[in-house]
Amino acid sequence: MADKTGGGTAGAAGRAPEADRPDMVRNVVLVGHSGAGKTTLVEALLAATGTIQRPGRVEDGTTVSDFDEVEVRQQRSVNLALAPLVHNGIKINLLDAPGYADFVGDLRAGLRAADAALFVVSAAEGVDGLTKMLWEECAAVSMPRAVVITKIDHQRADFSEVLTTCQDVFGDGVAPLYLPHDGGLIGLLSQRFYDYSGGSRAEKEPPAEMLETMEEYRGALIEGIIQESEDESLMDRYLAGEEIETKVLIDDLEKAVARGGFYPVLATGTGIGAAELLEIVTQGFPSPMEHTMPEITTIDGKPVRGITCDPDGPLVAEVVKTTSDPYVGRISLVRVFSGTLRPDMTVHVSGHGLAERGHEDHDVDERIGALSSPLGKNQRPVPKCVAGDICAVAKLSRAETGDTLSDKDRPLLMTSWTMPEPLLPVAVQARSKADEDKLGLALNRLVAEDPTLRLENNAETRQIVLWCMGEAHADVLLDRLAKRHGVEVEKVELRVPLRETFGGKCQAMGRNVKQTGGHGQYAICHLEVEPLPSGGGFEFVDKIVGGVVPRQFIPSVEKGVRTQMERGVLAGYPVVDVRVTLYDGKAHSVDSSDMAFQIAGALALKEAAGKVPTLLLEPVDEVSVLVADEYVGSVMSDLSSRRGRVLGTEPVGRGRTLVRAEVPELEITRYAIDLRSMSHGTGTFHRSFLRYEPLPSHLAQKVTAGTAG
Template sequence: MADKANTHPGAAGRAATADRPSDVRNVVLVGPSGSGKTTLVEALALTAGAVNRAGRVEDGTCVSDYDDIERRRQRSVQLSLVPVDWGGCKINLLDTPGYADFVGELRAGLRAADAALFVVSAADGVDGATRAVWEECAAVGMPRAIVVTHLEAARADFEETTRVCAEAFGGDDPDAVLPLYLPLHGERTPDGHSPVTGLIGLLSQRIHAYASGALEESPPDAGQVPGLQEARGRLIEGIIAESEDETLMDRYLGGEEIDFKTLVDDLERAVARGTFHPVLAAAPAPEGARQGIGTVELLELVTGGFPTPLEREAPTVTTPDGAPRTIPVCDPDGPLVAEVVKTASDPYVGRVSLVRVFSGTLRPDETVHVSGHGLTDRGHEDHDVDERVGALSVPFGKQQRPLSHCIAGDLACVAKLGRAETGDTISAKDDPLLMAPWEMPDPLLPLAIQAHSKADEDKLSQGLARLAAEDPTMRLEQNPDTHQVVLWCLGEAHADVALERLSARYGVQVDVVPHKVSLRETFADRAAGRGRHVKQSGGHGQYAICEIEVEPLPNGSGIEFVDKVVGGSVPRQFIPSVEKGVRAQAAKGVAAGYPLIDVRVTLLDGKAHSVDSSDAAFQTAGALALREAAADATIHLLEPVSEVQVLVSDDFVGAVMSDLSGRRGRVVGTEQAPGGRTLVRAEVPEIEIGRYAVDLRSLSHGTARFSRSYARHEPMPAHIGERIREQAADTA
């Protein structure tokens, strides 16, 4: 990082390219919704010369949030790439959504990047949603710098925001979060606000002023020196300590003046280790200025103080059958290993895959191997196929600017990989490899849908398959019990975007219907039944009589069939027929149309005819016998019960436990978790937690998350069971 202005004019009108991994910086912008990430991306692109003052490229579209859905919602809902040139480096800026429903896009951005700009609004401070995003970055060890935005807002305070960030993100080390620049304030306005007019560089000890319309540097005034020196000393000590450069610390404490380049090298080392997080300020440009305040400084930090792709090891790599492989770190001449971090569909080009190359060099028109595994439960079939790469390009708004190649460490869009899905690995045809996937969030909000018309029904399966290929955080379920098509989503906004994409992008109209859970039936006590199927109509008739006894079994026993016929009253060849009829009727249900489970059916007696008895007749008699036994017995409806684990801030534990009790849940235990949180374990009927993903977020102000897993089926309360029986009778 050079702590001075760079007047590089950028690369407007052409694709940014890189021929060496050391000349690439992959930077993801993360932060809560509304913190200003997209605005900052556009300001950085403007400063680098990639867009005009309106944040638009030549075709008039915005450089980010150009998708129709994003424009309508005025919110980022997907990962977007904006490449720019600065100081001889290609910077891939990855803009991510901040809303919790799109955390899958955030994780894809973290996978593709080597460092992050963590954006915090001075107007909003650090809340639960901000901490949740920070934890996402920390979980993957992502190096981060913090950018404080919205300093133009009333009561915005950079120093206070920095202090809060240090408390929230610094852990036990308050010097892990320190400002690299301090804002320079202008005259106070009538409303009491002092606008930011420039920055004070602590390492360079220079004033960066923007009042003239362009960045100008000057030495500090005498009155600014004491505060600057105090903040600078703490910053230098923090950088040296977090970089663990003990020899440099000894020199500094001994009174030696450390040169600027050495400090910058140590800064890069501390940031790359993920232990030091410099804080910078970003503010709108003064009237007439060509650059936003802080954008030059951010670009300089990225090019000089952020790690290159050479400093990041690739995720675990194996052959498709699981044998471990070692690949060189970011070698353009190494074996090809790339990963699809995002999939989109273009109405003209078809499927477009955003790819991060970890090893080797990707070129257009070559045949590659595409491997994808591990997400079959979400509608993604395992596949190992060879495909021909189409054109390589980089996006600028809706434009795709061609690339001749994409080296290790860089990002590119690849056209016409028809089978590639998000999370897939691209490797050489003769050396297929597979990268360990990043962790996908578990979708926990069910959305049951059905085609709006016959025409939509014909297109539904293809539309859903494309939707699943784009978004691995969505799980597609064809429920065999309820016969519903269910999209499992991360939240309401995620569900709304999925439906909008089905309609706008794939031309499929669907209706949302109430989601059904997989209920079961069982006998409450012992019962007997007699099935008589006798028909004589001249010629060959049908004759079968059987008598059964039904008794309940413990949970999880399934259906047992026992033969206790004596004396040959039911011929041996027809006993399997009775069992087949009983099991077929059990699958259909005996009370409300749900499968019967956990009973023992005993065949006691029966009658047969030497001519008219048949396999079909005894199947029918077995089914009739089970229905008659059910008619005189108490039938329990069984509902699925889930084991639920809720990780919640201590402040909301009481509210969460009370809410679970209101859902007929049983809290079975709690335990303390790191970070002032509690893990609450409970057993809750699934029918009560259909919208829990939404309700919990509201209840905990976005600080809680939960997981669920099937535990068992157990009898539901009589009044609820009766209501369901009545509903089943009404629809029969």
């Protein structure tokens, strides 16, 4: 920490930083809402270590993190970006994660690749709901964390208020190490003032007007450190009025931060605080050797024990991000957990179990291409990547995000991290025949890059549906299709698969009698059609007596009925929940045939549909909504307005409630967007098909009118 060492830096300008040992690596993900200043902070740290010449832009005019063409156009981070640097001989891999809820998949990938997290909070804006949720995720796995309050020199900045909010929202163990004051920082442990107002860091005595405030915060900080100390005698000494040595406090602070028991708060602004932050990262955050290894199994699922973060151990690495470059091809961001990755070696690629989203499982060998350390668009070559480090790998043609790389003679599989469920369906179609020809390949490339995307080719509605995290996610995907892959698509109205059924019991005849000069067609069948309870499926009953319909043609009648059921009898949707009884008919010794009776069966079902009401059925989903307590009333009211039936609520953890309901699928196609707005980004939901129910008559009339039109 700057309190301890003074914050010297080591530059790495123009050269890719390398690490030879895991203990010389720190992997840190930056977490925070969009606009909190994560990318600006990354660039300030890169400049402070000499990795780039100045904060802001690299040679090609893009920012170090936001270099993707979509990010440049939209002026926001949508990708997980790696920015390596070196400070005091320690390689720091900064993972700049998107701050928008639609791209939480990349953010969780960053959490998987990192060993600690920096929660970035703007002094002018405070904490949002997504940041709070991610803090809880980190707490669940005891990930070490620190809080960085940025923009302390902003005209609307209020450090004290935002600090109080962080302590209220994040809970115990959150305490500042520094207080911003007049263009500098006051170190609470060192009791020194680090003045940046002259353009460089100068150490001075703290201002007299700040001494009382400093002592107040310093006392709270020391108490927090002592509470987390493994030395139980410290508390007794402190309560007895003894002055605890600064070195002892710093050592205990670093241990508490590394094990995830204490969460220091730092402050940064323009040209302020980089040295202090770098010190807490290098000396307070753990190395990869201290991080718990994810569960590892053999390909057939048998647990593998004893693998550690050892460069000489068996290779176990994971693809945490995949991108496609139109010139370089596919680039994979890889975290090495064990062993050492080298160019041109052959590795085994193991799949990740997301086949239901269009991501096929993998079990193949691939040759590693060039290894590099990315900085913006620049890929700087590196000779190897040791356990604990992160690098970019070129031309892994089969590996996708979430896949495991291991020794080809000892294939292994890492348990994949939890991916959020995409719940916003977006139907698309190609704008031209040329676009249609290229669409399939382009979509497969998108799927390989983004495990939060689910691709559905709905055979029933004949639509291509992209299941996305939200509108911004969908817009980015369509932008990439157009700009990166040269495929123009347009959104079309999503068709929800309805069903049809009979509203009563009736009898009908199917007559297929035609004479054409040679062999004609002759088939007559009499059917009785009656509805079954919801979920009853289809029953075909044979009540023919006396051979009026020859035995070999009875399956033909059933086949014809089934074919017509698939085509529908009202609006073109499949017919369900009916019992069809064949009770009479006629045949001809010469002109009757299999096809003739298939046609007769279909005609009979169509005639029956005209004799009784035919109902449209809509799918109903079981919906579970997890939301903060203050939004429960709004959520329940909204679900009811969607023709939903609220089944009940139950408390889940601190300040959150699970709302269960049954809601028609037609009413929740855009619920992912509406819930986010209603809950200020804190609500999540899960849906699963439950059953079909009759569509209200006024809506059914609109559907049938649209079909007729």
